Amino acid sequence: MFGHDRAVQNIDFSYAEVAQRIREGDKQAEGVLSQRIAPGITQILISLTGNFAQAQELCQETLIIIISRLRVQPLDEPDKLPAFVAQIARNLVGAERRKEHRRKTDVDSEAIDQVADQSQGQEYEAQRESAAVEIRKVLAEMKSVRDRSLLVRYYLRDEDKKDICRELGLTEPSFNVILFRARSRFLELLQKRGLSGEDLFCLTFLAVIAAQYWWK
Amino acid sequence: MKLNDLPTAERYVAGTLSDEEVARFEAAMVDRPQLAADVNVRRRIKAGLELLEQRGQLAPLLAPASQRPQFLRYAAAAAVLVVVAGFWGTWRYGATSPAAALLASSEIGAAKVAANFMLARTRAAGAPEFNVKRDAGLVRFRILVDNAGDAPFAVRLTAAEQSGTFTDSTIPQTSDGFAEIYVDPRELNSGDYVMSVSSQSGAEQRFPFKLHVSP
Numbered sequence: 072m073f074g075h076d077r078a079v080q081n082i083d084f085s086y087a088e089v090a091q092r093i094r095e096g097d098k099q100a101e102g103v104l105s106q107r108i109a110p111g112i113t114q115i116l117i118s119l120t121g122n123f124a125q126a127q128e129l130c131q132e133t134l135i136i137i138i139s140r141l142r143v144q145p146l147d148e149p150d151k152l153p154a155f156v157a158q159i160a161r162n163l164v165g166a167e168r169r170k171e172h173r174r175k176t177d178v179d180s181e182a183i184d185q186v187a188d189q190s191q192g193q194e195y196e197a198q199r200e201s202a203a204v205e206i207r208k209v210l211a212e213m214k215s216v217r218d219r220s221l222l223v224r225y226y227l228r229d230e231d232k233k234d235i236c237r238e239l240g241l242t243e244p245s246f247n248v249i250l251f252r253a254r255s256r257f258l259e260l261l262q263k264r265g266l267s268g269e270d271l272f273c274l275t276f277l278a279v280i281a282a283q284y285w286w287k
Numbered sequence: 288m289k290l291n292d293l294p295t296a297e298r299y300v301a302g303t304l305s306d307e308e309v310a311r312f313e314a315a316m317v318d319r320p321q322l323a324a325d326v327n328v329r330r331r332i333k334a335g336l337e338l339l340e341q342r343g344q345l346a347p348l349l350a351p352a353s354q355r356p357q358f359l360r361y362a363a364a365a366a367v368l369v370v371v372a373g374f375w376g377t378w379r380y381g382a383t384s385p386a387a388a389l390l391a392s393s394e395i396g397a398a399k400v401a402a403n404f405m406l407a408r409t410r411a412a413g414a415p416e417f418n419v420k421r422d423a424g425l426v427r428f429r430i431l432v433d434n435a436g437d438a439p440f441a442v443r444l445t446a447a448e449q450s451g452t453f454t455d456s457t458i459p460q461t462s463d464g465f466a467e468i469y470v471d472p473r474e475l476n477s478g479d480y481v482m483s484v485s486s487q488s489g490a491e492q493r494f495p496f497k498l499h500v501s502p
Contacts, residue, residue, distance in 0.1 A: 111323040113323065114327060157314050216350070229297065257332060261331070
């Protein structure tokens with residue numbers, strides 16, 4: 072449901088250059104591009120399907136389509152590659168929905184779908200359970216009820232940061248610090264639980280964000 | 288789109304972006320794995336909070352938890368005080384009753400003095416008898432001591448019927464040869480009492496008397 076557990080690196084390169092290398096048959100360039108764009112594709116697909124397992128499958132399909140295309144065709148507008156990738160991912164979801172709709176007219180296929188859905192549901196529930204356990208710990212560790220309230224209003228109720236700051240009497244930097252600590256702790260607990268890869272990356276990402284706040 | 292365009296990430300997860308904004312954000316997310324990681328964390332936290340809320344585990348965490356223990360702490364402290372006060376009262380008023388009956392002049396403040404009695408050693412066989420009203424006010428005892436210059440005196444009032452019970456006070460100085468002490472009748476029952484006065488040198492004078500306390 073949430074995201075894959077693969078290590079993600081922020082590899083800086085130009086799309087024009089990597090596309091050229093892929094067209095020249097550089098397999099390493101294919102790997103570099105996949106590593107760069109897979110997390111975003113996965114999140115798009117999760118948004119559209121609400122199903123991590125299906126999102127993973129469709130992410131692989133998206134990557135295959137993109138790399139196959141780059142092997143044979145140069146990029147006209149390299150800067151627009153991310154938008155193009157996102158559009159392919161969305162199109163694949165549309166195609167998958169149409170396919171599922173057709174499958175549901177077939178009784179035998181429906182039975183297979185139910186089994187698959189059950190398995191995906193279990194994985195989803197396990198991930199939710201894990202998230203619930205860790206966020207509960209984070210909340211319990213927060214001494215201030217105000218800070219707990221902040222976390223819930225921001226992440227669960229999707230309330231606006233400025234409204235929360237005003238109502239709780241917080242400055243925006245204070246808000247960011249509380250949020251940053253809570254997120255860091257959450258990821259730390261998830262990591263202790265055995266998750267790695269993307270979570271480790273998230274920690275690095277949060278450290279970068281923290282550095283930005285401190286320098287301001 | 289900048290890396291720290293987090294309000295957009297908030298709205299993306301909340302599903303409040305327009306179609307055009309979604310397209311721009313998703314393109315940025317493909318380009319920047321950091322943004323995808325941020326969305327991933329937000330989704331996890333949100334899912335965890337949703338599950339806690341479904342199970343009714345969220346509300347207790349948001350309740351002013353500090354108030355409840357604070358209240359309990361105050362209640363516990365009050366309970367301890369009551370118990371301590373109870374023990375103190377038992378010790379002070381039970382073991383040494385009539386505890387607050389005997390008061391030095393410095394302790395009476397503006398309290399009303401309803402009667403004056405004198406205690407002196409005489410050759411008469413019987414102990415003097417005094418009639419007091421329980422709620423009329425304090426009773427002043429003027430005690431004729433043998434050695435007025437030996438002040439301060441330690442005074443002890445003993446109730447004969449309650450063997451071992453007594454109360455102490457101190458008379459810092461005498462006036463015209465009399466040591467003055469005050470008795471609060473509200474703390475006393477009718478009966479035989481002995482007022483004993485001890486000087487610093489250890490000489491003790493005892494003054495038995497009978498007290499009749501009427502309502």
